[in-house]
Amino acid sequence: MLREKRAQDIEKVLAKYPPERRRSAVMPLLYIAQEEYGYCTPEAIREVAEIIGCDPTEVKSIVGFYTMFYEQPVGKYVIDVCDDLPCALRGADRFVSHCEKKLGIRVGETTPDGKFTLNTVMCIAACDRAPVLQINKQYRYALDEQTFDRMIDELP
Amino acid sequence: MAELVNVTIDGVTVAVPKGTLVVDAAKKIGNHIPVFCYHPKLKPVGMCRMCLVDIGTPKIDPATKQVVRDENGNPVIQFMPKLTTACTTPVSEGMVVRTATEQVRAAREDILEFLLTSHPLDCPICDKGGECPLQNLTLAHGPGVSRFDYDAKFHNEKHVPLGELIFLDRERCIQCSRCIRFQDEIADDHVLQFHDRGRGMEIITFSDPPFDSYFGGNTTDICPVGALTTADFRFKARPWELQSAQSICTHCAVGCNITLNTRLETRHGGFEIKRVMPRQNEWVNEIWICDKGRYVHHFTRSEDRLHLPLIRREGRLVESTWQQALQLVADTLRAADGEIVLMVGDRIPNEDAYLLGQLGRAIGARVSVSPNVPSHYADVARAFGVGKDADFKRLGRGDLVLAVNADVEEQAPVWFLRLRQAVVDRGAQLIIAHHRSTKLHRYASAIHRFEVGRAPEWVQQQAETLAQALQAARHALIVFGDEHLDGPRARALAQLLANLLLQSGHAGRSDSGLLPLYPHANTQGVCDVLSPHTALPPAARVVWAVGVGDPQELPPAGFYIIQEVLHTALVEQADVVLPSLTFAEREGTFTSGDRRVQRFYRALPAPGEAKPDWWIAQEVARRLGFEWRYNSPAEIFEALAKDVPAYAELSYAALSRVVEQWPPIGREDLYYGGTAYDNTGGIGARYAAEAETRALPPYDVTIPEPTIAGLKRGPRMLYRDGELIRRSALLRARMVSLQQVA
Ligand code: SF4
Ligand code: SF4
Ligand code: FES
Ligand code: FES
Numbered sequence: 001m002l003r004e005k006r007a008q009d010i011e012k013v014l015a016k017y018p019p020e021r022r023r024s025a026v027m028p029l030l031y032i033a034q035e036e037y038g039y040c041t042p043e044a045i046r047e048v049a050e051i052i053g054c055d056p057t058e059v060k061s062i063v064g065f066y067t068m069f070y071e072q073p074v075g076k077y078v079i080d081v082c083d084d085l086p087c088a089l090r091g092a093d094r095f096v097s098h099c100e101k102k103l104g105i106r107v108g109e110t111t112p113d114g115k116f117t118l119n120t121v122m123c124i125a126a127c128d129r130a131p132v133l134q135i136n137k138q139y140r141y142a143l144d145e146q147t148f149d150r151m152i153d154e155l156p
Numbered sequence: 157m158a159e160l161v162n163v164t165i166d167g168v169t170v171a172v173p174k175g176t177l178v179v180d181a182a183k184k185i186g187n188h189i190p191v192f193c194y195h196p197k198l199k200p201v202g203m204c205r206m207c208l209v210d211i212g213t214p215k216i217d218p219a220t221k222q223v224v225r226d227e228n229g230n231p232v233i234q235f236m237p238k239l240t241t242a243c244t245t246p247v248s249e250g251m252v253v254r255t256a257t258e259q260v261r262a263a264r265e266d267i268l269e270f271l272l273t274s275h276p277l278d279c280p281i282c283d284k285g286g287e288c289p290l291q292n293l294t295l296a297h298g299p300g301v302s303r304f305d306y307d308a309k310f311h312n313e314k315h316v317p318l319g320e321l322i323f324l325d326r327e328r329c330i331q332c333s334r335c336i337r338f339q340d341e342i343a344d345d346h347v348l349q350f351h352d353r354g355r356g357m358e359i360i361t362f363s364d365p366p367f368d369s370y371f372g373g374n375t376t377d378i379c380p381v382g383a384l385t386t387a388d389f390r391f392k393a394r395p396w397e398l399q400s401a402q403s404i405c406t407h408c409a410v411g412c413n414i415t416l417n418t419r420l421e422t423r424h425g426g427f428e429i430k431r432v433m434p435r436q437n438e439w440v441n442e443i444w445i446c447d448k449g450r451y452v453h454h455f456t457r458s459e460d461r462l463h464l465p466l467i468r469r470e471g472r473l474v475e476s477t478w479q480q481a482l483q484l485v486a487d488t489l490r491a492a493d494g495e496i497v498l499m500v501g502d503r504i505p506n507e508d509a510y511l512l513g514q515l516g517r518a519i520g521a522r523v524s525v526s527p528n529v530p531s532h533y534a535d536v537a538r539a540f541g542v543g544k545d546a547d548f549k550r551l552g553r554g555d556l557v558l559a560v561n562a563d564v565e566e567q568a569p570v571w572f573l574r575l576r577q578a579v580v581d582r583g584a585q586l587i588i589a590h591h592r593s594t595k596l597h598r599y600a601s602a603i604h605r606f607e608v609g610r611a612p613e614w615v616q617q618q619a620e621t622l623a624q625a626l627q628a629a630r631h632a633l634i635v636f637g638d639e640h641l642d643g644p645r646a647r648a649l650a651q652l653l654a655n656l657l658l659q660s661g662h663a664g665r666s667d668s669g670l671l672p673l674y675p676h677a678n679t680q681g682v683c684d685v686l687s688p689h690t691a692l693p694p695a696a697r698v699v700w701a702v703g704v705g706d707p708q709e710l711p712p713a714g715f716y717i718i719q720e721v722l723h724t725a726l727v728e729q730a731d732v733v734l735p736s737l738t739f740a741e742r743e744g745t746f747t748s749g750d751r752r753v754q755r756f757y758r759a760l761p762a763p764g765e766a767k768p769d770w771w772i773a774q775e776v777a778r779r780l781g782f783e784w785r786y787n788s789p790a791e792i793f794e795a796l797a798k799d800v801p802a803y804a805e806l807s808y809a810a811l812s813r814v815v816e817q818w819p820p821i822g823r824e825d826l827y828y829g830g831t832a833y834d835n836t837g838g839i840g841a842r843y844a845a846e847a848e849t850r851a852l853p854p855y856d857v858t859i860p861e862p863t864i865a866g867l868k869r870g871p872r873m874l875y876r877d878g879e880l881i882r883r884s885a886l887l888r889a890r891m892v893s894l895q896q897v898a
Contacts, residue, residue, distance in 0.1 A: 055345075055346040057347050057348065057361050060349065064351035065353055
C-alpha cells in the first residue's frame with residue numbers, strides 16, 4: 001500500500017492543496033507511485049483515486065495521457081530518445097536504430113534482463129545539442145554511437 | 157425574459173436570448189449545422205470541428221467604440237480569419253453567420269473525410285445503421301470518395317465490454333466525448349474517460365465495477381455512431397424493421413415517457429419488444445431514462461405469462477374458459493355477503509382501477525391498494541403536491557429542495573438527475589435528512605441524520621428551523637420517502653411536511669410542494685380513483701387481488717381470486733386465476749408521483765386469451781347485474797373524469813396534446829439530440845393540487861408509536877428488486893450491496 005510505504009511524502013503533497021481541491025494532487029501522487037513501483041500499477045492508480053476522492057477511471061486517463069507515466073513495468077534504466085523534427089534533422093532516426101541494435105530490443109521494449117527500456121519521445125527542449133536522450137530523466141547531450149555504447153557498457 | 161440579440165444566419169435574421177450558441181440559433185430557424193460532439197443537453201467542447209462556419213461581427217472603431225458603417229449606413233462586418241465552431245460561439249448583437257459558402261462546404265467535407273479515415277464503415281452489421289448521425293451527415297455533407305487507402309485503415313477491438321450492459325466498438329468511436337460528458341455532467345458517475353492521445357485515443361473505464369451507472373443506457377442513444385451498444389439490444393434488430401408505440405415506464409413514480417420498439421417475431425407468435433427508448437418530455441424525463449426502464453421489459457414475453465383463466469379443481473389449477481371463470485367469480489362474490497377484500501395493485505391503470513373501485517363499492521367489498529403504505533398519505537400528496545404548472549427546470553438559485561427519508565436515485569432515478577441539476581447547475585439549496593447516505597448527499601448544503609424510522613419525529617422537532625429555511629426560499633420542493641415507516645407514521649410524516657409548506661407560505665404555490673417517492677407508476681392514480689380503505693379486516697371470505705405484488709399483503713381468506721399477468725407465488729394459492737394484460741398490450745393512463753396524468757398506447761398483441769383488467773371488472777359486474785357497456789379505456793376515462801373531482805378537467809384529448817419542445821428530438825434531428833423519440837403521443841397534464849384551488853387548514857398531527865412491521869419495511873430500491881434483468885450479474889451485485897445499506 002502506497003499510503004503505508006510513502007505516508008510522509010503523500011502528506012507533504014496533500015498539504016499543498018486545500019482539501020476541496022485534493023484532486024489537483026493527482027500528478028505528484030502518481031509520481032510517488034511510479035517512484036515506488038517503477039510504473040503506475042493498477043493498484044496504485046486505484047489507491048491514488050481513493051486518496052484524492054475521484055474515480056479510478058479519471059486517474060487512469062491521466063496516466064494514459066502523459067507519456068512520462070508508465071503503465072507497464074519498465075527496466076532499471078529508462079532511455080527516452082528524442083526523435084522529434086529538429087533531432088531527426090541531426091540524425092536521430094539513425095541514432096535510434098543504433099540504440100535498438102545495441103540493446104537488442106525495439107522502441108517501447110525492455111531488455112529481457114530488465115535493465116533497459118527504450119522509448120522515443122517528443123522534443124525535450126535540448127534541440128541545440130541533438131541527438132539527445134534522457135536516461136532516468138538525466139540528460140545526455142550530443143551523442144553518437146560510441147558515446148552511447150560507452151554509456152550503456154558503464155552502467156551498473 | 158433574457159435579453160435578446162439579433163443574429164443573421166445566411167440572410168435570415170433572428171432574435172435569440174443572449175448566450176445562445178450559434179448552432180442552436182441556427183437550429184431555431186431550421187438551419188441544421190452538422191455536429192458530432194455538440195449535444196444540446198451537454199456543455200460544448202468543440203472537439204470534432206464538424207460545425208465550422210464563417211462568423212463575422214460588426215466592426216468597431218477602436219477610437220470611438222462605435223460600429224463602423226459603410227456608405228449606405230450598414231454596419232461593416234468583419235469576418236474571422238478562419239472558420240469558427242458554431243457549437244462554442246455564443247451569438248452577439250449584429251453577428252452575421254455564413255454556412256452556405258464554398259469554404260464551409262469544403263471544411264465539412266474535409267472533417268468527414270478525416271473522421272472516416274479509420275472508420276470501419278461496417279454499417280451493414282452496425283446497430284446504429286439506419287439511424288446513425290455519421291451515416292446521415294456523410295451522405296449530406298461528406299465527400300463521395302476517400303483519398304485514403306482502404307488497407308491502411310487502423311484496426312481496433314470491436315467488442316469491448318465496458319460493463320455488463322454496454323459494449324464499445326473501438327474502431328467506430330469518433331472521440332466526440334458525448335458519453336464521457338453525459339456520465340460526468342448528467343449522471344455524475346465518472347466511469348468513462350479517454351486514454352492516450354492522437355490516433356491511440358480511446359474510451360476506457362477503469363472503475364470497479366467497470367461501467368456501473370443507473371443511467372448508462374443513455375450513452376448509447378447520444379453516441380453519434382455505433383460505438384456504444386447495449387448488451388440487450390445489440391444485433392437484435394435493424395432500426396428500420398422496428399415499430400414504435402408511445403408508452404410510459406411503469407417501474408417508478410417518475411412516469412418517464414418511453415417508446416416501445418417492437419418487431420414481428422415467429423417465436424412468440426407475434427410482436428415482441430426489442431428495445432425501450434426514451435421519448436422526449438421536457439417536463440418529465442427530458443430525453444433520458446434509467447436502466448431499469450430501458451432493460452426491464454422481457455417480462456412482457458416471459459414464459460410465466462398467464463394465457464388462460466384457471467380454476468382450482470380437486471386441488472389443482474386447470475385451464476378454463478372465460479365464461480366458466482367469470483361465472484364462478486360472480487357466484488362467489490354474490491355469496492360472500494360483502495365479506496370481500498378487493499385489493500388493487502398500484503401498477504393498474506386509472507381506468508381499470510376506477511371500474512374495479514366502482515364494482516367493489518357496489519358489492520360492499522373493502523377496497524384497498526397494494527402496497528398499502530402509500531395509500532395512507534396519497535390524499536396528502538393530492539392536497540399539497542407540487543403545483544399544476546410546476547417545472548423542475550425552473551428550480552435554481554433562491555429555491556430549496558428538502559429531501560426527507562428519500563433515496564431519490566434509487567427510488568426515482570430520473571428525478572435524481574433533474575433535482576441534481578437544479579442544485580448543482582442552477583444553484584438551488586439542498587437540505588437532506590436521512591438515516592443513511594444516498595448519492596444525493598454529495599450535493600447537500602446541510603445534512604441531518606435521524607435514527608432509522610424516526611423521520612416524523614425529526615421533522616416535528618425541527619419544525620421551527622425547517623419552516624424558517626423554507627420561508628427564506630422562493631420555492632420549496634419537499635421530496636420524501638416512506639422507508640421504515642408503517643402507514644400511519646408515513647401519513648404523519650407527509651402531514652408534518654405539508655404543515656411546513658403551510659407555515660412557510662408555500663402551500664398551493666406552483667413550483668413548491670410535496671414530491672412523494674411512490675413505489676410504482678400509478679400509485680397516486682390508483683389511490684385517486686378508488687378512494688381506498690387503508691385498514692384491512694383480519695380475515696375475509698373472499699379476496700380478489702388485482703396486480704398485487706406482495707402475497708404478504710393479503711389477509712387470510714376462504715377463496716382467492718387472483719388477477720395477474722405472470723404466474724407468481726400468489727397464483728399458487730389461487731382458487732380462480734384471471735389472466736390480464738401488461739401496459740404494453742393495451743392503452744390507458746397512469747398518474748405519476750407528481751400527479752401528471754399521461755397516456756400510454758398499445759404496442760403488443762395480447763398473449764393467449766388474457767384480457768385488460770377493466771374488461772374483466774366489467775364482465776364480472778355484468779354477471780352481478782350491472783349494466784356496464786364500456787368499449788374502451790377512453791370511455792371509462794370520461795366517466796372517471798365526471799366522477800373524480802381532481803380529474804374533472806382532464807380528457808384523453810387534453811392528455812394527447814403535443815407541443816414543440818426544445819431541443820428538437822428525433823425526426824431529421826437525430827444527429828443533434830440522439831436517438832430519443834419525438835413525442836407525438838401527448839405530454840400529459842397535471843391536475844391541480846387542492847391547496848392551489850382553496851385554502852386548506854393545517855393537519856392536527858399526533859405521531860403514532862413505531863411498530864416492528866413498520867421499522868422492518870426497507871426502501872423499495874429500483875435496482876434491488878429481483879424483477880430486474882435476472883441475467884445481469886452487475887445488477888444482481890447492486891441488489892446485494894443495497895440490501896446491506898438498507
Ligand atoms: S463512444 Fe460514442 S459517444 Fe463516446 S466518444 Fe466514442 S463516438 Fe463519442
Ligand atoms: S426513472 Fe422511473 S419511470 Fe423513469 S425509466 Fe427509470 S424506472 Fe422508469
Ligand atoms: S527536437 Fe529533440 S530535443 Fe527538441
Ligand atoms: S466542434 Fe462543434 S460540434 Fe464538434
